[in-house]
Amino acid sequence: MTLAATSASEPRFRMTRSRWFNLALLGIVIVVLIIGGVTQPEFLTPDNAIAIVRAAALIGIAAVGMTFITLSGNFVSLSTQQTAVLSAILFAMALGAGWSLLPSVAVVFAAALVLGLIQGWFVALGLNSIVTSLGAGAAIFGIANVITDNRTVQARSDVADFLGNSRPLGIPIQVWIFAGLTAITMIVLLKTTFGRQVKLIGSNRDTARASGIRVGRVVIWSFVIASVFASICGILLVAQVGQAKVLNFEDFNISVVAAVLVGGTAIQGGEGSTLRTAIGAIVISTLDAYMLFAQYETGTRLVITGVVVGLAVISFNWVRTRSST
């Protein structure tokens, strides 16, 4: 898969604990694929692999964005779903009104920016991020409802079609975007001062403040990033299906958070990466795809997913508490 190429941007290669984690996660994906391939021969085809990553793409993009919030020690955001929904609706409306691609995208990004700014500002002041995003999410959802009044908004336009249905080099565009965003965010985290500040704040907020880092500003930006990435998902969905409604992105919040958790980014912050989150999304997606393929029922699939997330969380926690000073 194309993701492996993004991991080695450091000059000297050393096996750090985080690299063990990445390997372990990839290993799990491979194991599931092997088990899947053995028990269901039809499962292991390139088409299927692409379908898995495509299914993971939207969740993955949002999860990758949210990882900035997690890394900076603010747990998770529970407004990802609603932001994606509102973004989809705004995008569909803009396209439906005859706007061309760029202005429509710009409007959506602007809205997402504002939403992220407000939530980030509250959290920077010291409000708890879970509850802030819970409330903001409800408010955003309400706004989406008010705008659509329960109708489905039609995009009525082809301009975004390539964003939804094209397959450059045979690979769906969503996969490209997912991979690209993962790579970009990895670079930001590893090579920019902003990325470094995110991780330092998550490691130890007090020390970060003592070192002169502007904690509030970084927190706000992390929420903006999460919000904009969620809006990208909304845009991509509309590009694909040509319409938007408030019922889209069902269970998105849970899936996105699960991806971050399974990826092993520490919920307390300071440790983890967007690459891991991306792999986490793929792990869940692979598991889900296999279970669908093997025709497991909804209930069983959910239970297994829940167990996997629970085990992942407990294992990572165990590793961390054992090796911490």
Add this chain to the structure above:
Amino acid sequence: MNGHEGETLLAMNGISKSYGSVRALDDVDFNLRRGEVMALLGENGAGKSTLVKLLSGLISPDSGTISLRGEQLTLASPQEAQTAGIAVVQQELSLVPNLTVAENLFIGSNDTRGLWTGRRLAELARPLLDQVGLPDLNARRYVSSLSVGEMQLVEIARLLGRNAEIFILDEPTAALSDVEIRRVLQVVQNLTALGRTVIYVTHRLGEVFEIADRATIFRNGKSLDPVPVADLTIDTLIERMLGRHLGEMYPAKASSFGPLRLEIVGLETPGLSESVTLSARQGEIVGLAGQLGSGAPSVLRSIVGISFTSNGVVRLDGQDITRSNRQKAISSGVGYCSDDRKRDGIFSLQSVAKNFSSAAMKSVSTAGWLSSRREKALGRKVSEKFAFDANRLSSNAGNLSGGNQQKVAVGKWLSIEPRLLLVEEPTRGVDVGARAEIYRNLRSLADEGLTVVFSSSDLAEVHGLADTIATFYRGRVVRIAPARELSEQQMMLDVTHDRSGGDSRSEAEGTKS
């Protein structure tokens, strides 16, 4: 005070305890007689707190035995210590702010049965509160509304409620006013009158002479045989407390200094009971000596804005930096290290290299893009200046020894090309070898023009490292003098003993908060 010749209640033999390479207790013997007040004395880090923690069941000794009433026992947990009849008031208060005083008195103990109604608890609390001299304190008040002194007394009252045989009070009067201190001493005397035994840890020598029967002095992890207090004077006591310090520990002091760099005029801030005026020149190392509650660290904290400067002026090279915040302080070239590096001095989970660059990321990046080459160069440069092994730049800071961690915490400020370095307790939790290195490095940095102002409760350290010394006691400066004109004995007197005999400040609060 009453010449109790009781039988031996508690005996500890051959106790040793190490934290990594730091020997906190080294083959220590300790005994306690029934009904006495035993004072534990010694400088910070000499071993008193470790002994207290052993007896409270928080830690276990590496070797040695403990026997109570003739029977050997192990104190593996606070519960076991409670069952053995040992009650401890730790230095760190353990009151729950959102509960009332009465609830705090009984929370966590196994003895309180029945309904916890406000009225019933308040009734049960009354006698305990009376005993510590708080007869007018409404037991239904929330602890969060009490003063620090009142909280300390409530903590002691909680102790009285637990039916214990041995009471250990670890620096109980550090935060108290004179009036409150009197109450605590009265409580101790009441306890012995009831036949209980008290271990009293303090650095306030006056209290020792008032209530203690015997004193055990700790020095560098070893203990001296207990001495009847009646046989001691202040001077002989101080003599025993000061150990010889290792000869080669401290580098030679500077002979000349540059122009005036730091001016503090009339500084007032929480923690100080009087305004502070002092100054430091380029190339000078100024040491602020003081024990708990002395106010010395508050001076440093107000310069960088952690503590609110209510009055006064601070100037750096003529530039007014009063009431700066962190960012302004850093951009003015002021680095500050707190006394708790794990809390806010280092990033335990990040590599040393990342720690070194954390305060000055601008200098290792261009337009937001980090340059690993420049970061490495910075890491090497700081390592060199601080005798840090450059091969360990990629280790996580949390995995280093105490000495190396401290080097990281202090060394990272070199990245901002500082003019002034403020450090609290520069070698807390650091082993001997690393201490000498840190002193050497601070000296050579000073010789290159850096001004260092540090606060410390280790008098030998202040005496050895500083060019100029300011002694603090209970929120005010006692004296400022060049190190060569001040003896350690005089320093000890200054920081432990109210030289004015406790009259002029007796009714006021010991420290402002």
Add this chain to the structure above:
Amino acid sequence: MTYRFFTPAMISRIGIVVLVFIVFGVSVPNFATFDNVFAIFEYFAFYGMVAAGIAATMLVGELDLSVGSVAAVAGIIAIAASGLGLLPALLIATAMGVVYGLAQGWIIAKTGINSLVFTIATLIMMRGVAFMLTPTAQIMPLDRIGMSDFLKTQIWILSPTSITTITIMVLLGLFLGFTRWGREMMAFGGARHEARAAGVNTRRPIIIAFIISGALASLAGAIASIKSASAAPFSYEGLLLIAVTAALVGGISLYGGKGNMFGVAIGTLTLNVLSAGIALRGAAIYVQDLATGLVLLVVLIVEFLTESPQRKAWSERRAFERQLAAAAEAKA
């Protein structure tokens, strides 16, 4: 400050719910009728019980996100067991909740894992369990409709369900306020480190809190299902938001250790009155959610503005004390 039950904050909360009621009473026809108030209390009966449970976890400084899924499972179990009678069915469903809460609480206490993170996993798992128990909605057979009717009997403005909720809230409030274990929970939530140092058991408060939240979510789900004579695996998705908001509006602090059951009741009522008013005005359901979200944000801001200075003063004082207290590590 001294301990007082009717603090200014509590009084203003009571004032707010009365105010909202009056506002809607005069502006919306048929609002201030016995039937409508009865309907409000019916909602209160359900959401209040779940809010009380989740409040217990918040009070010890944790959060149980899985209440919605647990309620769904309980509802299904209750319908399936309804053949044994009303009380046995409710007891069986609640017992499930107790066992579930015990397991959850024990794992969280033992591993020290963040409950936020763990309950996301259990939230997914229990939703799966609900689907495994039945892929579609379960309808209760007609011969047992008597049970539903019983639960709906109107006694003035109350019913057996709301009376149950009120009773449970009172009992829980007494437990938290007047028993040793209850006070330990409050101590643990308010200042975990200090409580430990004072000798409070480190596991019990968490386990008790999660047992309460599991049991109450189950009981609420069971009662609701029997009342409506059906249970579906996909129900109660939005339950979490309302329950958390009700607790927060009622003065339960997110940081732990502050708040009481009476506040939770007032908070739930406030939201219920608001929802009922909006519904009666003919607005769509989503407006209720929007209002709930906005109320949450407002409450957050208010709590932050009023509580945080206190908390900051406290932590400043503690920092000052740590200043006074030397570090534990020895120097060589």
